[in-house]
Amino acid sequence: MARPDAKHDATNAIRLLEAEGIDFVRHSFDPEAPNGMEIARTLGQDPTRVFKTLVTMGKEQVGRPRGHYVFVVPVCAELDLKKAAAAVGEKSVEMLKSKDLLGLTGYVHGGCSPIGMKKPFPTVVDETAQMHERILFSAGRRGEMVELAPDDLRRIVPYAFADVIRL
Numbered sequence: 001m002a003r004p005d006a007k008h009d010a011t012n013a014i015r016l017l018e019a020e021g022i023d024f025v026r027h028s029f030d031p032e033a034p035n036g037m038e039i040a041r042t043l044g045q046d047p048t049r050v051f052k053t054l055v056t057m058g059k060e061q062v063g064r065p066r067g068h069y070v071f072v073v074p075v076c077a078e079l080d081l082k083k084a085a086a087a088v089g090e091k092s093v094e095m096l097k098s099k100d101l102l103g104l105t106g107y108v109h110g111g112c113s114p115i116g117m118k119k120p121f122p123t124v125v126d127e128t129a130q131m132h133e134r135i136l137f138s139a140g141r142r143g144e145m146v147e148l149a150p151d152d153l154r155r156i157v158p159y160a161f162a163d164v165i166r167l
Contacts, residue, residue: 011140012116031143036075047076077165087162123159
């Protein structure tokens with residue numbers, strides 16, 4: 001569980017994890033870290049175990065609004081947009097612009113968590129997460145991550161596993 005003194009500065013993600021009684025560990029790092037690989041190195045973690053949260057939009061179609069989708073992928077890999085689209089049943093997806101992230105999710109670029117977004121979106125976690133007992137991802141602010149079991153994440157965020165990366 002999180003440190004008892006950490007409640008006063010909890011993010012939405014941390015509050016939800018605590019409310020569900022999910023076992024997790026908080027990790028802090030320099031919020032100015034330039035990328036996920038550097039964050040993994042700073043935390044002394046295998047980069048295949050440290051994940052980033054990416055938000056995409058589906059192709060605009062007549063008669064239906066654009067869908068938004070969340071992908072959780074290792075920091076050492078890139079989201080394959082073709083695989084991502086197939087995983088969510090879209091013809092294509094594109095990355096959401098950073099300037100639109102806060103309004104849509106409640107999170108800023110570099111601090112986006114799959115937990116605690118303003119509203120739920122279909123979520124896909126790269127299948128490589130299944131190789132790890134625990135994974136790390138953003139706690140909902142720059143400079144902070146949470147570590148927990150992939151199955152515990154599913155208790156808060158329904159998701160599917162799929163191969164959505166290119167290494």
